[in-house]
Amino acid sequence: MKLKRRQFLFLSSLSTVGTGVLALTLAHQHGETNLVELATAATPAKKDLLLRFVSVADTGTGARGQYAVAKAMTLYHKRNPYDLVVLAGDNIYNNGEIEKVNAVFERPYQDLLKQGVKFQACLGNHDIRTENGDPQVKYPGFNMNGRRYYTFRRNSVQFFALDTNSNADWKNQIPWLERELSSSDAPWKVVFGHHPIYSSGVYGSNQAFIKTFTPLFKKYGVQLYINGHEHSYERTRTIDGTTYLICGAGAGNRPVGRSEWTGYSTSNLSFAAYEVYPDRIDVSAIGTNHRVFDRGIIKSSK
Structure with a gap:
């Protein structure tokens, strides 16, 4: 025809x-x-959105991988504005030298910093190699305000930053965490530190941390734990009410496997984005190609 x-x-x-x-x-x-593609399509207004934030870790190289992730974070900010980044340790490689902060933090994230995006950091194992990380604790750009572990609140979300290094002040930090968790009336509780609790990566799960932290998380309704150290991305399924999310591929990557509790894992360079609503947190994992490669939902424990 x-x-x-x-x-x-x-x-x-x-x-x-x-x-x-x-x-x-x-x-x-x-x-x-x-x-x-999503940004060019008409999308309904998210009227019940309480907070949007992102997380990234193991960033401080100043190399190509860090800049690629930073560029993806900046593009995401243009389409989906946020003003908070959880920076989960190893902020300055290789030895936490504060004199490198311009090369490995201020320049890579200059577009975000100029727009008032606030980075809330914790210390990684590389960060404590110089003066036990004290210069980073005092550095204004990391917003630790001289404290190695601390808490802050954004809207209905309370964040708890930990020092998970082996030489941390564990005698006082754990009782502090329990006091802060028990007194919090925030509907959403997010804890972050550098080292993993559950992991299918190179270092694996930390049995001592599982024994120490998971009972507290369950007792006080912590819905999310964020960490780095593993240079990969991994989101667990909910374990006793808590989702564990590794976002350590912020500059480099290493292999990662899967466990029975793994929701998604990959070694792709990436960061994680979170949209908090009254009844859930939507998690998106975003690579340097600006694609969302994983989506998860964290439901309220209330």
Whole structure:
């Protein structure tokens, strides 16, 4: 059957549209969505959004990988504004030298810092190699205000930053954490530190941390623990009410496996983004290609 030119062009356009829809459908089925494509589409206003923030760790190299993740964080900020970054340790490689802070923090994130985005840091194992990390604790850009462990609140979310290093003040830190958790009336409680509790990466799960922290998290309704140290991304399924999320591929990466409690894991360079609502936290893992490669939902424990 011969087709007139107008009929042929019409059918060709339908085929092109169909291919695009199929591609987007397959991308959604695999949990991967292009942020630029989403930004060009009309989306409903998120009227009940309480807070948006991101997290990243093991960043402080000043090398190409860090800049690639920082660029992705900046693009995400343009499409989905946020003013808080949880910086989960190893902020300055290799030995925590504060004189490198311009090269490994201020320059890579200058676009975000100029727009008033606040980084809340904790100390990693590399950070304590120089003066036990004290210069970083006092550095204004990390917003630790001279404290190695501390808490702050944003809207309905209370954050608890920990020093998880082996030489931390464990005698006082654990009782402090329990006091702060028990007295908090925040609907959402987020704890972050550098070292993993559950992990399928190079270092694996920390049995001592599981014994120390998980009973507290369960007792006081901590819904999310964020960490680095493993240079990979891993989101667990909910374990006794808590989701454990590793976002340590902020500049470099290492292999990661899977465990029976793993929701998603990959070694892709990436950061994690969180949208907090009254009844849930939506988690998106975003790579340097600006694609969302994992989505998770953390439900309220109330």
